Amino acid sequence: MDIEIYLRNFLSIRNFSAAAILVSVLIFSQPAKAQTTTKGYEITATTDFKNAKLYLGSYYGKRKILVDSAIANTKGVAIFKGDEKLQQGIYFLVSPEKVILFELLMDSSQHFTVFSDSTKPADIKFTGSPDNDVFASYTVFLSKISPELNALQEKLRTAKTPADSAAIEKEINKKATELTNYRNNVMNNQPNSMLAALLQVAKIPDRPQPKVLSDGKIDSLYPFFYVKDHYWDNVDFNNDMLLHTPFFEPKLDDYLKYYVSPDPDSIINEINYMLLASRGADDLHRFLLGKFTDKYINPEYMGQDKVFLFLFENFYAKGDTTWLTEKQRKYIFDRAYSLMANQLNEQAAPLELTDTSGKAVSLYEIKAPLILVAFWDPHCSHCQLQIPRLDSFYEAKWKNEGLKILAVCVNDYVVDDWKKFIVEHKLNGWYHAYETKEKKTQLESSNQADYRQLYDISQTPTYFLLDDKKRIIAKGLSLDQYDGLINAKLKSVSSSQ
Numbered sequence: 001m002d003i004e005i006y007l008r009n010f011l012s013i014r015n016f017s018a019a020a021i022l023v024s025v026l027i028f029s030q031p032a033k034a035q036t037t038t039k040g041y042e043i044t045a046t047t048d049f050k051n052a053k054l055y056l057g058s059y060y061g062k063r064k065i066l067v068d069s070a071i072a073n074t075k076g077v078a079i080f081k082g083d084e085k086l087q088q089g090i091y092f093l094v095s096p097e098k099v100i101l102f103e104l105l106m107d108s109s110q111h112f113t114v115f116s117d118s119t120k121p122a123d124i125k126f127t128g129s130p131d132n133d134v135f136a137s138y139t140v141f142l143s144k145i146s147p148e149l150n151a152l153q154e155k156l157r158t159a160k161t162p163a164d165s166a167a168i169e170k171e172i173n174k175k176a177t178e179l180t181n182y183r184n185n186v187m188n189n190q191p192n193s194m195l196a197a198l199l200q201v202a203k204i205p206d207r208p209q210p211k212v213l214s215d216g217k218i219d220s221l222y223p224f225f226y227v228k229d230h231y232w233d234n235v236d237f238n239n240d241m242l243l244h245t246p247f248f249e250p251k252l253d254d255y256l257k258y259y260v261s262p263d264p265d266s267i268i269n270e271i272n273y274m275l276l277a278s279r280g281a282d283d284l285h286r287f288l289l290g291k292f293t294d295k296y297i298n299p300e301y302m303g304q305d306k307v308f309l310f311l312f313e314n315f316y317a318k319g320d321t322t323w324l325t326e327k328q329r330k331y332i333f334d335r336a337y338s339l340m341a342n343q344l345n346e347q348a349a350p351l352e353l354t355d356t357s358g359k360a361v362s363l364y365e366i367k368a369p370l371i372l373v374a375f376w377d378p379h380c381s382h383c384q385l386q387i388p389r390l391d392s393f394y395e396a397k398w399k400n401e402g403l404k405i406l407a408v409c410v411n412d413y414v415v416d417d418w419k420k421f422i423v424e425h426k427l428n429g430w431y432h433a434y435e436t437k438e439k440k441t442q443l444e445s446s447n448q449a450d451y452r453q454l455y456d457i458s459q460t461p462t463y464f465l466l467d468d469k470k471r472i473i474a475k476g477l478s479l480d481q482y483d484g485l486i487n488a489k490l491k492s493v494s495s496s497q
Contacts, residue, residue: 040083041110045093047076047101048117054078055094058086058106061249061287066094085110087283089244090198103139105194106244107131131194134186138195141182149175200234202247228259237277240284249291256295264306267296271307275315286323289315297335302476303344312336338456341449348373348470349454353408353433356419361406361433368404369468370489372482375451376461377411378421383461386479388425390461393483399429401490409434410457465489 045054049072056068067086072078086106093101095118102116102124112129122143126132152172159165183203187196204227211222232255235242242248260270271292278285289311296307315321316332324332341349351363351373363373374390376383387407394405407430409418415434422432435450443450451457455464465474465482467489474485 039085039111041081041086041106043080043104043110044113045070045072045078045080046113046115047072047078047093048119049078049095050074050076052096054096055098056080056091057094057100058089058091058244059246060243061291062246064092067091087244088194088241090246091244103135105129105131105135105198107194134190134193134195138182138186145175145179149179197241198245201242201245202251203234204251205230205233224259231255231259237274237284238280240281242281243284243287252291262301262304264304264310267304267307268310272310272314289321293332297332302474305339306343309336309339309343337449338453338458341454342456342464342472342475344472344475346472348464348466348472349451351406351408351433351451352439354436354439355431355433356422361431363406364470366404366406366431367468368402370398370401370403370486371466371470372398372403372405372486373455373464373466374405374407374461375410375455375457375463376407377409377414378418379411379414380460384421386461387421387427389479391425391427391430393479393486394429397483398486398490403486403490405430407432408451410452410460412437412440 043056047054051074052072053069054072055066056070057064057066068080068082070078070080088106088108090103091106092103093114093116095101101118102121104114104126107129109129112132113127114129114132115125115127117123122140124136124139126136149172152168152175156165156168156172159168183199186193187199190196207223208226209223211219213219256267256270260266271288274288275285275292278288293308293311296304296311299305299307312332313336316324316329316336321329348363351361353361355361363371372390374387376387378384390405394403398405407427409415409432411418412434418432418434421427422430440450455462463475463477463479463482464472465477465485467473473489474482477485
């Protein structure tokens with residue numbers, strides 16, 4: 001069997017972040033294999049491609065992978081065969097030019113024949129696979145109604161009058177209802193078919209009308225919570241088949257985006273349910289763990305790195321991920337240790353440093369309603385632009401309100417340049433400090449973490465905003481965002497006094 005993992009010249013694969021490369025590449029290197037069996041799979045495909053290599057591919061979340069290839073003989077017959085069954089799901093046959101010819105279902109039997117003609121894409125015949133007979137009929141229906149819906153959408157986009165738009169929308173709703181009715185008929189009349197199971201996975205609950213409460217008020221949130229509560233009805237997270245569909249991962253993304261609050265605790269509650277529910281499905285469990293790790297290890301919103309720490313403490317640290325390589329494990333563990341000491345609403349790690357004149361500077365001895373800690377390097381081009389701008393905010397607004405700045409030079413090899421920068425840019429009124437080489441050596445010899453790990457200093461400048469008790473109230477924001485937050489916090493402090 002000639003197995004090729006990725007269809008490089010055709011398939012759409014997103015750019016992975018560092019976490020995805022480390023966590024997910026192992027997941028995607030094990031495509032579509034299920035339990036070992038003596039029966040295996042054998043799909044005989046007859047097409048109009050002769051003496052050419054054809055490919056059998058599978059969806060894997062949003063991605064597409066190859067699971068097998070076969071040479072079509074002079075009669076256009078290609079046999080895809082293996083000793084191990086493939087995971088059930090939606091697969092596709094790919095031409096020698098890397099174009100998807102048609103989709104098919106990989107059911108439980110996995111021994112069937114298919115006949116197709118590339119000049120008649122809707123005319124596909126299966127033998128020995130009742131599930132694919134149902135799927136083929138559905139595909140024919142889609143091939144007719146989808147172009148009609150697309151044409152109506154285009155007409156709606158170019159409609160010139162409200163009356164035209166209303167008429168087109170009526171036609172769109174009619175076609176959409178026709179599509180919904182077809183799917184419902186499959187689920188109701190052929191409930192044991194594989195297509196019915198797949199349609200249940202893809203289905204999004206219809207949003208009901210707002211509810212009228214007993215006091216006559218309208219519960220406008222009822223439709224939202226109804227959809228959220230029923231979003232995963234009939235979806236079995238203990239089934240690897242979910243991965244081998246093109247709609248499960250987009251449905252999951254929409255759920256996290258539109259139906260889950262962005263606060264870390266709400267996210268943790270949702271993803272923990274999915275991870276625990278998928279423990280019996282090895283591939284899906286790995287996929288979800290990798291996906292959530294990738295999403296929250298460097299999150300879009302401040303504070304969501306707490307979700308990654310939850311994953312680390314409850315899955316990685318407990319040894320559940322023995323499939324990780326040493327390199328992958330090191331990346332995950334190092335990143336977790338860098339985030340543990342600088343979580344929102346937690347006490348900031350102590351900073352015992354030395355100022356420009358050689359005197360000791362201690363973070364916890366600085367008294368102020370708010371403290372902005374800035375880690376920077378005078379040789380960093382971004383810092384050279386940002387640090388003077390930080391001073392502009394300080395001089396114009398923050399200084400008069402009592403905010404203090406502790407600016408830490410992260411490069412002990414450029415102390416002279418650091419001092420020169422401070423003088424030239426008149427960074428007055430700040431606490432300027434750095435960690436001496438002797439202090440750094442002392443910490444290393446005693447295996448103590450220094451501030452670079454405790455404050456996750458992977459780039460400069462890096463800012464933390466602390467309250468009067470040295471608790472972290474913000475990190476990872478832009479200067480403009482800090483300005484808005486600081487103004488709001490200082491007003492709150494002033495009004496409470």
